[in-house]
Amino acid sequence: MTTVDKEKYKCILPLIASGNEEEEKDYKGPTPGELLEPLFKQSSCSYRIESYWTYEVCHGKHIRQYHEEKETGQKINIQEYYLGNMMVKSPLSEPDQEEKENPKESAKEIPTKNIEGQMTPYYPVEMGNGTPCSLRQNLPRSSTVMYICHPEAKHEILSVAEVTTCEYEVVILTPLLCNHPKYRFRASPVNDIFCQSLPGSPLKPHNLEQLEKQQEMMKMPFRRVKEEEMPSTKEEKFSSIHKPVAVGSHQLLTVGTTHISKLTDDQLIKEFLSGSYCFHGGVGWWKYEFCYGKYVHQYHEDKESGKTSVVVGTWSKEEHIEWSRKNAARTYYLREDGTQTVRMVSHFYGNGDVCDLTEKPRQVTVKLKCKESDSPHAVTIYMLEPHSCQYILGVESPVICKILDTADEHGLLSVPS
Structure with missing residues (x-):
């Protein structure tokens, strides 16, 4: 390899080996539906509170969207819609049954969803027969609940979105799916590339040394920002301090x-x-x-x-x-x-x-x-x-x-x- 400054190096690219594919092929454990079954059986519910609506997901039962309001001297008024109810059949869905009966079915491609830039595998559970929707000739509301592996989660609702009129997608983070190799979160691997300088070239490229010096400077403690360096208007102050706050691998965003x-x-x-x-x-x-x-x-x-x-x-x-x-x-x-x-x-x-x-x-x-x-x-x-x-x-x-x-x-x- 030759740099822009004509410095020459011999670099060795690593062999990328991963045991994930072998592990997935040899997996003989419970299906995703069976892994989630304890969540359905214990009748637990997850909640997400937004600026107006509260969302209630009772796993294996229903999804409810509601708002409670108490006017002075009056009883509490509840505005609510059911975004979906679980069908009468077992939470163990048809794809799981097929996988049990025919192991070849397990080779089917697992659906993925873009979660903050990362294509993430999920297990879908369909819920229908919700509150009738007047915008769709009183057809019932329906939802797809997408269960995603997250080792440190406690079955939180990551997001609720209306993808088309009265049809919703609800993303749930759960550690239960992480026991299945196909649903584990895959971080993009970082592999080192080893380079050796050729005769007549420095040990490290000049630009690389400059970059490392800049990075060392960035590690120094931050000084207090002077008053005159602060943004001049209220709006600029707002835009500088109200950024999405990273929490683990997810962001908290103001909704609506x-x-x-x-x-x-x-x-x-x-x-x-x-x-x-x-x-x-x-x-x-x-x-x-x-x-x-x-x-x-x-x-x-x-x-x-x-x-x-x-x-x-x-x-x-x-x-x-x-x-x-x-x-x-x-x-x-x-x-x-x-x-x-x-x-x-x-x-x-x-x-x-x-x-x-x-x-x-x-x-x-x-x-x-x-x-x-x-x-x-x-x-x-x-x-x-x-x-x-x-x-x-x-x-x-x-x-x-x-x-x-x-x-x-x-x-x-x-x-x-």
Whole structure:
């Protein structure tokens, strides 16, 4: 090998030998379904708490998505959907039965999923017969639970994603699968390449020595960053400190939250209330666009088919005022000193696209709620459908905290004086 500086070396590439293939071929132990059977039999459940929804996976039984909310002086309201129920048959699935009856079936390729850049083998368990989905002619919701080997896991839910309308993928980390060689996590091997300098060339290439010196410098203790070296704006500070936090081989990410671009608070409030600045958010298949005093859209973007958009509701001040005479447009919070402050306002948006199920226009109640956050410009958006094609859009942000007290008797907001 010759470097850019014409230094010459003779390098020996290692022989890469791995016993994994032999181990997989000789494996005669339990099938993946049998390894997971203790989890199904002990009736255990795993939970994942997100910004609005809580997900409950009771292994071998069901997957439930729910939210509990307690209004002042009222009982607890539970909004819930079953994303799938276990079929009557045994958790030991058909592929396992085939593998038992015909060892040649074990040579079949195991499905993999890209988990943080690593193609990872998983064992799928199908769950169907969930809560009917109005967006799919009341077909039941269904899910694929993907069990992945992780030696230090305790059956945690890594992620829940809506891959198509009312069809979900749930990833579970479990140590039980690690006893099967085909499901073990494979780290990319690092193999040393040995090089010997040829006559007339230094022991180490010049560029390599420079690189090693730089690495030694990086190992020195970090000095305290001076105040003038810190990012100059709030937004820059946010982007510099709110990075995904690595935990083991996984990352903690904020789900369902977007961040507003770099605008001053006053300018942002004016543009939001004029409808020229719209909030975007949502997790999974559907995303949502909310433009205050204009409309609520639900949309999905696909590289092949383009953008699919549904008008959930459009704004009419007269219709909203009529609606507010029969419904609470303002929700109050009682402070410790006995005074009241506005906690949330509700706005009615009607005249959406006609719904196939009801043959009536879609409509949505937008609930604008104050939510404190480390970032002054964070926005969380979620959508509920308590009745067919009648929606609730929740919008929570610190920006809303600044304007709630301007709400009039109909819940209409204005720029603070």
